[in-house]
Amino acid sequence: MIATPAKPAAYNVVLLFGPPGSGKGTWGKILGMMPGFYHFSTGEMFRHLNVESDLGKRIMETMRRGELAPDEIAFDLWQQHLNNATLIGSFHPPKDILVLDGFPRTPPQAEMLKAVAVVKVILQLDCADREILVERLHKRAVLEGRHDDANEAVIRRRFAVYDRDTAKTLAHFPDDLIAFIDVSLVPVQILAAISQTLARRLA
Numbered sequence: 001m002i003a004t005p006a007k008p009a010a011y012n013v014v015l016l017f018g019p020p021g022s023g024k025g026t027w028g029k030i031l032g033m034m035p036g037f038y039h040f041s042t043g044e045m046f047r048h049l050n051v052e053s054d055l056g057k058r059i060m061e062t063m064r065r066g067e068l069a070p071d072e073i074a075f076d077l078w079q080q081h082l083n084n085a086t087l088i089g090s091f092h093p094p095k096d097i098l099v100l101d102g103f104p105r106t107p108p109q110a111e112m113l114k115a116v117a118v119v120k121v122i123l124q125l126d127c128a129d130r131e132i133l134v135e136r137l138h139k140r141a142v143l144e145g146r147h148d149d150a151n152e153a154v155i156r157r158r159f160a161v162y163d164r165d166t167a168k169t170l171a172h173f174p175d176d177l178i179a180f181i182d183v184s185l186v187p188v189q190i191l192a193a194i195s196q197t198l199a200r201r202l203a
């Protein structure tokens, strides 16, 4: 009997991990501007849900507390958005590199992702001094009007949720995929570190 070839993975992916204020959204957007890259943020996906809908209301409440949305909902919405982006021709998998910002955030999400994607590299954006990140979040709250960045207790809760889930989630991927990027450096140095890592790993 002729073996059926394995179904090719739909997505080639770069993962961005980082606590609130680490800049993963900013760097994700910058990478998404490069030809052949497509950036997708689950945080933005949730922030754009219609708050008049039951689902939108429920998720908004969860975000206000600094907690995560349920895994199944995160995965289903993520798939729907990427299917739509593929359908309208703004995203071309598997040719385009998908830059994922904020997904996966839990072990079940990691397994869901692995079923449909090949992870090429994981950029772990962080720094030793979390107070630098708190400072950046305060600035962002004022500049962008993000309600989840305005409240100190919610920020601390989001750091705690990040620390609780990240190591467990990263454990679902081989160690050698992970590159640590120190975000306490100035932007041009961070850009250099990210570019060098991607040039090495995606060549």
Ligand code: ADP
Residues within 6 Å of the ligand: 018, 019, 020, 021, 042, 043, 044, 046, 062, 063, 066, 067, 068, 069, 070, 071, 074, 101, 102, 103, 104, 105, 109, 158
């Ligand atoms: P941050 O990393 O600064 O918390 P994000 O924009 O990535 O900001 O996420 C904002 C919020 O959206 C999270 O606190 C969480 O409530 C929700 N969220 C984002 N991504 C996910 C995900 N993959 N699973 C569950 N909830 C998520």
